[in-house]
Amino acid sequence: MSEPKQPVVRPYLTTRSLMPENQETPIQFIQSDIVKHKLFYRRNHFSYPALSYSNYWLPIDGLVTSPALLSMNDLLRLPSKTLKVVLECSGDKRSLFEPKVFGEQWEKGAISQGIWKGVPLSALLEHTGIKEGAKEVVVEGYDYGERTDLDQVYTFSRSLPIEKALHPDTMIAYEYNHRPIPFKHGYPLRLIVPQWYAMASVKWIKRISIIGSHFSGPFQSIDYVYYPSKENDNNAFPVTTINVNSTIQKPLDMDILNTGKHSIKGIAWTGKGTVTKVEVSTDNGRTWAKANMDYSDDMSYEWVSWSYEWTILEKGEYTVLSKATDSTGQTQPALPFWNRKGYGYHAIDQIKVKAE
Amino acid sequence: MSEPKQPVVRPYLTTRSLMPENQETPIQFIQSDIVKHKLFYRRNHFSYPALSYSNYWLPIDGLVTSPALLSMNDLLRLPSKTLKVVLECSGDKRSLFEPKVFGEQWEKGAISQGIWKGVPLSALLEHTGIKEGAKEVVVEGYDYGERTDLDQVYTFSRSLPIEKALHPDTMIAYEYNHRPIPFKHGYPLRLIVPQWYAMASVKWIKRISIIGSHFSGPFQSIDYVYYPSKENDNNAFPVTTINVNSTIQKPLDMDILNTGKHSIKGIAWTGKGTVTKVEVSTDNGRTWAKANMDYSDDMSYEWVSWSYEWTILEKGEYTVLSKATDSTGQTQPALPFWNRKGYGYHAIDQIKVKAE
Numbered sequence: 001m002s003e004p005k006q007p008v009v010r011p012y013l014t015t016r017s018l019m020p021e022n023q024e025t026p027i028q029f030i031q032s033d034i035v036k037h038k039l040f041y042r043r044n045h046f047s048y049p050a051l052s053y054s055n056y057w058l059p060i061d062g063l064v065t066s067p068a069l070l071s072m073n074d075l076l077r078l079p080s081k082t083l084k085v086v087l088e089c090s091g092d093k094r095s096l097f098e099p100k101v102f103g104e105q106w107e108k109g110a111i112s113q114g115i116w117k118g119v120p121l122s123a124l125l126e127h128t129g130i131k132e133g134a135k136e137v138v139v140e141g142y143d144y145g146e147r148t149d150l151d152q153v154y155t156f157s158r159s160l161p162i163e164k165a166l167h168p169d170t171m172i173a174y175e176y177n178h179r180p181i182p183f184k185h186g187y188p189l190r191l192i193v194p195q196w197y198a199m200a201s202v203k204w205i206k207r208i209s210i211i212g213s214h215f216s217g218p219f220q221s222i223d224y225v226y227y228p229s230k231e232n233d234n235n236a237f238p239v240t241t242i243n244v245n246s247t248i249q250k251p252l253d254m255d256i257l258n259t260g261k262h263s264i265k266g267i268a269w270t271g272k273g274t275v276t277k278v279e280v281s282t283d284n285g286r287t288w289a290k291a292n293m294d295y296s297d298d299m300s301y302e303w304v305s306w307s308y309e310w311t312i313l314e315k316g317e318y319t320v321l322s323k324a325t326d327s328t329g330q331t332q333p334a335l336p337f338w339n340r341k342g343y344g345y346h347a348i349d350q351i352k353v354k355a356e
Numbered sequence: 357m358s359e360p361k362q363p364v365v366r367p368y369l370t371t372r373s374l375m376p377e378n379q380e381t382p383i384q385f386i387q388s389d390i391v392k393h394k395l396f397y398r399r400n401h402f403s404y405p406a407l408s409y410s411n412y413w414l415p416i417d418g419l420v421t422s423p424a425l426l427s428m429n430d431l432l433r434l435p436s437k438t439l440k441v442v443l444e445c446s447g448d449k450r451s452l453f454e455p456k457v458f459g460e461q462w463e464k465g466a467i468s469q470g471i472w473k474g475v476p477l478s479a480l481l482e483h484t485g486i487k488e489g490a491k492e493v494v495v496e497g498y499d500y501g502e503r504t505d506l507d508q509v510y511t512f513s514r515s516l517p518i519e520k521a522l523h524p525d526t527m528i529a530y531e532y533n534h535r536p537i538p539f540k541h542g543y544p545l546r547l548i549v550p551q552w553y554a555m556a557s558v559k560w561i562k563r564i565s566i567i568g569s570h571f572s573g574p575f576q577s578i579d580y581v582y583y584p585s586k587e588n589d590n591n592a593f594p595v596t597t598i599n600v601n602s603t604i605q606k607p608l609d610m611d612i613l614n615t616g617k618h619s620i621k622g623i624a625w626t627g628k629g630t631v632t633k634v635e636v637s638t639d640n641g642r643t644w645a646k647a648n649m650d651y652s653d654d655m656s657y658e659w660v661s662w663s664y665e666w667t668i669l670e671k672g673e674y675t676v677l678s679k680a681t682d683s684t685g686q687t688q689p690a691l692p693f694w695n696r697k698g699y700g701y702h703a704i705d706q707i708k709v710k711a712e
Contacts (some may be wrong), residue, residue, distance in 0.1 A: 012368035014368070014370045016608075095610075100708070102611070102673075104610075207694070254460075317458075351456075353458075
């Protein structure tokens with residue numbers, strides 16, 4: 001018998017489905033502010049597309065002065081930008097809605113963060129020029145397939161209002177964590193839209209088109225829409241900016257602890273603005289205390305790690321909450337905004353523990 | 357830029373905790389009746405032990421006529437037995453209890469199955485002889501550590517009544533799926549106790565002792581005991597035999613389906629006896645139909661795979677149930693037997709789907 005390997009203990013992605021592949025980041029066990037691509041959540045609507053990399057060209061057309069067909073080398077020669085960005089699936093925490101919502105049952109790990117490098121979309125559009133009447137920029141992915149609710153085959157396509165497309169940090173990325181983007185995350189080119197939920201950050205870009213009307217593909221007009229009513233589509237509005245949010249990473253829900261000292265740890269993030277405050281309650285919201293926040297240099301689009309030192313004096317059960325507030329004054333609500341497709345969950349985070 | 361690797365899509369273990377390591381089998385995605393060791397759930401009370409393999413000896417002592425100290429080669433020379441066995445953690449499905457129970461929040465994947473080869477414990481005890489007054493066989497593991505509820509350090513140790521220890525299929529295993537047991541699953545020797553929940557199948561065996569009294573280590577007298585009351589220990593009784601049980605693997609809970617034909621698939625298993633019937637309901641228990649069962653040659657200790665062809669005629673929400681019955685007449689109850697530490701969950705399995 002040979003000697004066994006040293007037992008390495010590490011977390012894995014949590015599998016939600018395989019066809020298409022949907023797997024969560026084990027967010028409770030992520031200690032870095034840069035998630036390795038193997039632990040970056042995977043969210044797909046379809047099976048992975050087949051691309052011809054050796055002959056990859058990016059067309060930019062529609063309401064542009066001079067349509068372009070860019071090679072990877074064309075893109076790599078343009079001035080680049082590097083940003084650390086949190087990407088959160090708008091279905092993150094969907095499984096927490098009550099009543100429960102159909103669809104992928106994401107727990108708290110449809111969120112990741114890393115370093116994206118690419119060319120600002122605005123630089124490309126400066127290059128092609130924009131014609132009068134331009135309203136939206138449509139970005140189409142190479143991934144396609146059938147939907148349960150429609151008969152046709154669709155590619156995954158989304159549009160941005162022209163102002164968001166021209167935001168200096170909206171970019172056509174070609175690197176993740178200083179390497180070519182891993183295939184499952186959009187190689188060779190992925191749109192990165194900071195501040196918005198990640199359905200906007202289209203993978204495997206096939207085409208960029210400027211249009212003079214409102215784009216109405218199913219991933220914009222059917223999915224990724226908040227429907228406040230179970231019965232009808234009244235008062236529906238599109239999913240865009242990430243809500244202010246926080247997640248307790250430690251202790252784990254339903255943990256059994258000793259009395260004594262414990263660190264409560266977590267992350268907090270938001271779309272518009274930056275997180276200015278995280279509060280923690282260890283008595284189910286009766287009292288709150290400020291958590292310590294671990295800011296880095298540039299918090300524009302990053303999550304902030306926070307911690308709170310807790311001393312458990314008495315045995316018993318405790319409900320621990322975390323609540324983030326951002327610089328625009330938004331704060332996590334006590335109750336989630338229920339919507340039929342289960343987007344944008346951002347109620348106060350909650351775990352229970354028992355001290356014995 | 358280099359060409360990307362082909363996108364391989366595969367499930368991973370679901371991480372519950374890392375210190376100690378507790379990870380679930382992605383049971384919904386397991387299609388084989390033999391689970392590869394990388395997807396075999398890991399359940400630990402402590403960090404992994406450090407063993408001296410080069411100098412590994414197994415002592416058998418206590419109420420034996422001639423105490424023994426066996427080398428691995430001694431064991432490999434003895435007649436062996438090979439069995440396909442389902443191992444299920446008694447905390448499997450704990451997260452489904454209502455009210456919720458503290459401890460590891462296992463979903464449906466603290467269960468696996470594979471091929472174990474080893475020496476029947478009865479053959480070893482024949483070799484050493486058993487003295488009069490022998491009541492239990494204590495098997496001690498190399499893993500040890502602190503508990504939250506006691507001050508001392510304990511090894512993981514469990515006993516078997518002498519009759520169960522002498523059952524011809526209770527074995528000291530040294531191979532899993534035709535290879536030396538992977539370290540995380542008990543290398544070099546693991547007790548395998550078919551029919552019982554897997555806390556009985558002690559890993560990293562350090563010592564086997566025969567005693568004339570009832571063993572009362574904390575993993576037998578505190579943990580792995582059913583406590584029916586939240587407030588006190590009245591009517592407590594030990595966790596032993598696996599309850600009859602079933603799990604729906606497909607579709608997934610909260611899936612959105614088309615109308616039309618679908619296969620409902622799953623597994624069913626039991627401790628004592630064999631599974632004789634699996635029934636499926638697609639109308640939340642109003643009506644039931646028999647599933648097709650996929651028996652193999654020897655179902656003694658294995659799960660059975662089952663399937664049911666379902667045609668969804670109308671759009672809407674459906675609650676799908678599965679209910680197994682075994683040859684001893686036991687059947688899954690509608691409601692789980694709630695107990696304070698959350699063992700032995702085996703209520704009728706349930707998922708919800710929506711057809712659109």
